[in-house]
Every structure is written in C-alpha cells, then in structure tokens.
Amino acid sequence: MAENYTDPSGNTAQFRAFVESPEAAAAAAEEAPSRLPLIAGIAVAVVVVALVAWLVLA
Template sequence: MSDQHIDPAGNTQQFRAFAQGSEQEAAAPKRSAALPIIAVVLGVAIIAVVAYLLLA
C-alpha cells in the first residue's frame, strides 16, 4: 500500500539542491570555442610567414 502522506520539506530540500547546483554550474567558467580556432589560424599564419621567408 502506498503512503498518501507527502512531505513538503522533502520537496523544498530537493528544490534547494537543484537551485544550488544550477548556481554552481553558472559560476563555472565556460571555455570559449573560439580559442582553438584562433590557435589554428595563428599557427597557419606563422607557418605561411616562415615559408615565405625561406622561399623568398
């Protein structure tokens, strides 16, 4: 037989845990997707300059 009593404190505790988890995730720094792209473009540019200087 199921228990018909619902503990309102349990729901509050679950909500607080959820809210605190969301705050912690929001506070975590998010890594930019542009950083690897910039690194690749910079690397290609350096290689192009070095190749130009060696072949010129």
Template sequence: MAENYEDPAGSTQMFRAFVETPAAQAPSNVSVHRSGGGNSRTGLIAAGAVVALLVVVAVVWLAVK
C-alpha cells in the first residue's frame, strides 16, 4: 500500500455512525429559539432578495414602457 492511501471504508463508517446516532438533546439552559443571530441574517437575506426582485421588475417595466 502507498503511504497516502486512505481507506474509503473509514469515511463511510464515520458517515454511517454520524447518520445513525440520535440527535443530541439541547441543554436545558440553552433556548431552542434564537432571538438574534440566525434569524436576523435570514431576514436580511430575504429582504435583499425582495429588493433585488423589485429592481428587476422595475427595469423590465421601464424597458417595456
């Protein structure tokens, strides 16, 4: 075997172990619902998509007019 040989079964076994393990329970002192971080970023991305869509619609409307 070559020195750089990686056993493909090793990564498969690790993946299966990851998939088959039950989901970890959140600690009782950590809230499941976030009040900031992830939600504000998702909202910002959604708002950006809406603004981009409105800009495209305005450009098409001006081109047709």
C-alpha cells in the first residue's frame, strides 16, 4: 500500500461529496415497488376461495 494513502471515509468533505453525488441520488430514487396490490390480491383470493367453499358445502 502506498505511504500517502488517504482513507476517503476519514474526510468529511469527500464523504459528503459522495453522498450528494448524482449516482447516489438516482439510486435512492429507485424505491422498491409497493406491495399493497400483492397483499390486496391475496386477500381477495382468500375471500373468493372461502366463498366458493361455503357455497359448495352449504
């Protein structure tokens, strides 16, 4: 390793420049899709299966 190695995490200005970089902002903007439609779809499927089972057994 070189003698004049400078750890970028040890320099506050370099760290702030890294955090505020456009690449970091683009990565933060890409959020995971909402799971609400999946949960609602599963709930509807359970209700439909329960209704069909109730109609068949009644």
